[in-house]
Amino acid sequence: METVLQITANxxxxxxxxxxxxxxxxLIFGITRVINFAHGEFLMVGMYIVYLITTQLGVHPYxxxxxxxxALFVMGALTQKLVIERLRNSDEHVQIFATVGLSIxxxxxxxxxxxxxxxxxxxxxLRHSVxxxxxxxxxxxxxxxxxxxxxxxxxxxxxxxxxPGRAIRATAQNRAxxxxxxxxxxxxxxxxxxxxxxCVGVAATLVAPxxxxxPTIGTYFVLIAFVVVVMGGLGSITGAFIAALVIGLVxxxxxxxxxxxxxxxxxxxIFLLVLIFRPSGLFGARRNLSHVSP
Numbered sequence: 001m002e003t004v005l006q007i008t009a010n011x012x013x014x015x016x017x018x019x020x021x022x023x024x025x026x027l028i029f030g031i032t033r034v035i036n037f038a039h040g041e042f043l044m045v046g047m048y049i050v051y052l053i054t055t056q057l058g059v060h061p062y063x064x065x066x067x068x069x070x071a072l073f074v075m076g077a078l079t080q081k082l083v084i085e086r087l088r089n090s091d092e093h094v095q096i097f098a099t100v101g102l103s104i105x106x107x108x109x110x111x112x113x114x115x116x117x118x119x120x121x122x123x124x125x126l127r128h129s130v131x132x133x134x135x136x137x138x139x140x141x142x143x144x145x146x147x148x149x150x151x152x153x154x155x156x157x158x159x160x161x162x163x164p165g166r167a168i169r170a171t172a173q174n175r176a177x178x179x180x181x182x183x184x185x186x187x188x189x190x191x192x193x194x195x196x197x198x199c200v201g202v203a204a205t206l207v208a209p210x211x212x213x214x215p216t217i218g219t220y221f222v223l224i225a226f227v228v229v230v231m232g233g234l235g236s237i238t239g240a241f242i243a244a245l246v247i248g249l250v251x252x253x254x255x256x257x258x259x260x261x262x263x264x265x266x267x268x269x270i271f272l273l274v275l276i277f278r279p280s281g282l283f284g285a286r287r288n289l290s291h292v293s294p
Contacts, residue, residue, distance in 0.1 A: 002134045007252050009135045015248025016145030020206065021221050022228040022240045023152060024199030028076075030235030031172045031192040033092075034084055037099040039225060040218025041106035042197050046072050046204025047213035048110065051119045054208075060124050061209045069201040076197025077190045084193070085186065103218075110215035118212035126209040140210045147206055151199060152241045158195075159237075168192055172235065227271050232281050239283030246270070 025039045046068050053064040083102065087095050126140030159165040170178040171188045179185050211217065228247055232239030247267055254266035274282065 003256075005133075005135050007256050008249065009132075009137050011249035011252030012245060013137055013141035013145050013248070014251055015245035016141070016148040017203075017207065018221075018224055018228050018248055019148040019241045019244035020144060020151065020203035021200065022225040022232075022244055023148075023155060023237055024196035024203075025222075025225050026229050026232070026235065026237055026240040027155065027199065028193055028196035029229065030237075031168055032080070032084065032189050034095050035099065036079075036193075036196070037096065037222070038079070038103040038106060039196075039200065040220075040222025041103045042072060042075065042200045042218070043204050043207070043221055044110060044213065044215065044218040045075065045106060046201045047121070047208045047211075047217060048114065048119065050205055050208035051121045051213050054121050054124075061121055061126070062205060065202065065205045068205050069198050072201030072204070073194040073198040076200075077194035079197070080190045080193035085189070107215050114213075114215065116215065118214045120212045121208040123209045138210065140206070144206045144210075147202065148241065148244075151202060152237060155195075155199075155237050164188075164191065224267075227267065230281060231271055231274050233283035234281060236281065236283040239281060243282055 021039075021043060025036060028034065028036050028039075049068050049071060050061055050064045053059060053067060054061050079102065083098050084095060087098055123140070126138065126143070128139050129136045130139055130142060157165075159169055167178070167183045167188055168191070170181065170183060171185055175185055178188075224247065228240055228244045231247070232241070232243030247270070250267050250270050251263055254263035258266060
């Protein structure tokens with residue numbers, strides 16, 4: 001029983017991590033309908049910024065949040081304005097190739113600047129184990145888990161209780177009608193891309209003390225993020241959060257009982273089963289997948 005509780009705790013902590021990375025991707029796709037294949041590289045950039053700030057200034061990794069989040073917001077906004085916006089009238093595949101190209105460019109830029117070696121951000125006590133009964137988790141994992149809940153709730157309130165949030169949802173539901181109502185759709189797209197990237201900035205700040213940064217660190221995380229986004233329902237923030245927890249639990253239990261070599265088989269097996277019996281995802285709208293559901 002204690003083993004099951006420990007694996008469950010590990011799975012929930014891992015699910016919180018996946019949720020932190022996935023909600024930004026869900027927000028971007030739900031509004032702009034653009035699949036951002038550079039999402040993982042945004043995470044990588046954020047982790048390197050945390051590494052540089054922490055090692056050069058000697059501050060706590062979480063203090064870099066004040067710089068990383070605005071920096072990633074600007075990066076996301078510029079990506080939308082300078083790359084995606086210019087390709088709006090092009091085929092969807094062109095936009096996909098553009099984000100793939102951006103992803104490759106960022107990876108190679110990181111290799112040029114930092115090399116292939118990993119960069120370890122000081123943990124600052126965040127890798128210490130905290131006991132909750134017979135279950136032990138890392139301090140940093142607890143912070144990530146509860147921060148993911150705060151992030152999801154914050155996005156929900158933003159989308160439902162604020163004027164920009166209502167403009168975002170209106171644009172997601174019907175872009176033409178939103179434009180007729182006086183909403184600046186282009187500005188909404190820039191804001192959305194910036195917010196999605198800023199969410200990755202939060203994730204990067206919290207992940208950096210636990211995982212070493214490398215030019216390819218985003219590749220694995222973004223693959224899982226896509227699984228979470230599709231499984232939860234394209235455009236559903238709540239669905240992405242729940243799907244992230246499910247994937248985290250499957251990953252933890254499969255890793256323990258099947259081994260690390262087969263855990264990804266279990267993860268993608270569950271993913272395929274969900275798509276077979278519910279193609280729109282757990283919480284996706286059947287007819288309009290672009291509708292953003294808080």
